[in-house]
Amino acid sequence: MVKFLVLIFLxxxxxxxxxxxxxxxxxxxxxxxxxxxxxxxxxPSCMTYIPRRSAQRKVVGGKEFFxxxxxxxEKFEKEMRAQQ
Numbered sequence: 001m002v003k004f005l006v007l008i009f010l011x012x013x014x015x016x017x018x019x020x021x022x023x024x025x026x027x028x029x030x031x032x033x034x035x036x037x038x039x040x041x042x043x044p045s046c047m048t049y050i051p052r053r054s055a056q057r058k059v060v061g062g063k064e065f066f067x068x069x070x071x072x073x074e075k076f077e078k079e080m081r082a083q084q
Contacts, residue, residue: 045072045079 038051048068055066056073060080067073 041066043068043072045076 038053040049041052041055042049044065045067050066050068052066055068056070058065058067058073058076065076067076
């Protein structure tokens with residue numbers, strides 16, 4: 001009888017561990033409050049890739065550009081003025 005109770009208890013522990021593992025996997029796939037993976041965009045000034053949602057945005061000539069920092073925005077604007 002004791003062996004049977006020990007087996008049931010061990011089965012329950014294995015079930016809980018498996019369920020916790022499955023739940024953690026589901027939480028890792030979803031970003032809290034986001035719902036989807038963010039698109040990566042390239043900064044035309046320093047050529048680094050950054051998440052679109054956290055990028056600095058600038059519209060020039062009707063085209064939208066994405067930057068990693070305000071410094072890169074300023075550098076890009078200077079380059080655009082020099083070309084004109």
